[in-house]
Amino acid sequence: MTSGGDAPGMNAAVRAVVRACIYYDIQVFGIYKGYDGLISGNIEELRVRSVANILSRGGTFLLSARSDEFRTKEGRIKAYENFKKHELDALVVIGGDGSFTGADIFSREFDIPVIGIPGTIDNDLAGTDFTIGFDTACNTAAEAIDKIRDTASSHERLFFVEVMGRDAGFIAVNSAIGGGAVAMIVPEHNYPIEKLIKRLQKGAANQKASNIVVIAEGCQLGNAYDIADQVKAKLDYFDIRVTVLGHLQRGGSPTTMDRVLASRLGVAAVEGLRDGKSKVMVGIINNKIAYTPINEAIKIEKRLDPEEFRVAKILSI
Numbered sequence: 406m407t408s409g410g411d412a413p414g415m416n417a418a419v420r421a422v423v424r425a426c427i428y429y430d431i432q433v434f435g436i437y438k439g440y441d442g443l444i445s446g447n448i449e450e451l452r453v454r455s456v457a458n459i460l461s462r463g464g465t466f467l468l469s470a471r472s473d474e475f476r477t478k479e480g481r482i483k484a485y486e487n488f489k490k491h492e493l494d495a496l497v498v499i500g501g502d503g504s505f506t507g508a509d510i511f512s513r514e515f516d517i518p519v520i521g522i523p524g525t526i527d528n529d530l531a532g533t534d535f536t537i538g539f540d541t542a543c544n545t546a547a548e549a550i551d552k553i554r555d556t557a558s559s560h561e562r563l564f565f566v567e568v569m570g571r572d573a574g575f576i577a578v579n580s581a582i583g584g585g586a587v588a589m590i591v592p593e594h595n596y597p598i599e600k601l602i603k604r605l606q607k608g609a610a611n612q613k614a615s616n617i618v619v620i621a622e623g624c625q626l627g628n629a630y631d632i633a634d635q636v637k638a639k640l641d642y643f644d645i646r647v648t649v650l651g652h653l654q655r656g657g658s659p660t661t662m663d664r665v666l667a668s669r670l671g672v673a674a675v676e677g678l679r680d681g682k683s684k685v686m687v688g689i690i691n692n693k694i695a696y697t698p699i700n701e702a703i704k705i706e707k708r709l710d711p712e713e714f715r716v717a718k719i720l721s722i
């Protein structure tokens with residue numbers, strides 16, 4: 406099943422799970438609409454051709470949902486009844502930390518083997534260097550920044566571009582470096598507005614033709630509009646514009662990086678189950694497959710790399 410917010414590359418992961426199962430002579434079923442589908446019995450056998458032509462498609466053909474009912478014991482009992490009715494032996498959940506929390510609880514309550522595959526654009530899961538969808542989202546954001554830069558430099562404007570990531574700044578850091586932003590503000594750091602103003606003043610003194618500041622959603626200083634207002638109040642000579650990229654970062658065809666990541670993780674999930682692994686999330690660490698207990702993957706905070714901030718600072722002069 407795919408669960409929680411959709412991410413580009415989820416289809417590639419489903420395809421990999423299905424084909425790896427068939428390769429190993431395992432019957433495989435798709436559960437539609439996340440945990441809601443398990444509760445309502447929206448379950449169908451998937452065959453090798455059920456997953457033809459989905460590798461390059463964004464979203465998830467299994468559909469996704471946030472299920473309040475699965476958060477209740479009664480809901481999970483219904484899910485378990487359907488699980489048994491279809492004679493299922495194990496569950497592969499492609500999603501984020503919420504989906505894994507649900508999988509972990511379900512596994513413990515009913516003694517069912519579960520494996521999680523990290524599918525979220527936010528990249529906010531420990532136990533993997535990258536989550537499925539993150540690379541595509543960064544590419545989309547960097548491409549949007551490139552386009553905004555054309556306007557920014559033609560009019561010598563200062564743009565604030567807000568990117569997704571919920572409480573995590575990974576998309577912001579990568580798209581800021583990839584898009585050549587003058588500064589980035591992320592939820593994890595307390596970044597005083599005075600520091601940003603100094604950076605912009607320095608750029609203006611150096612005759613910087615265009616300025617793009619990337620703001621992650623969930624920043625302590627407020628959203629992109631709030632931050633733009635605070636800067637405008639101090640630096641009135643800038644012509645300021647704000648662009649919120651929003652949901653366009655979630656969609657689109659997955660990049661090759663995401664397709665390869667999803668394919669590797671999908672196969673590794675099936676192989677992990679065959680090896681008797683359960684309550685783990687499969688990820689990639691230093692380009693090698695790694696299995697991390699789900700409760701660690703969701704509890705340990707994944708930190709931004711200070712090296713990336715250093716690089717961004719050096720290059721933004």
Ligand code: ATP
Pocket residue numbers: 408409410411440470471472473474475476477500501502503504505506507508510524525526527
């Ligand atoms: P994203 O990172 O994209 O938001 P996610 O997997 O974290 O994805 P959530 O909405 O947090 O998305 O969780 C998806 C679903 O997992 C929930 O709708 C719910 O059905 C289930 N879930 C989350 N937390 C729990 C919990 N504590 N107990 C049972 N089920 C849960």
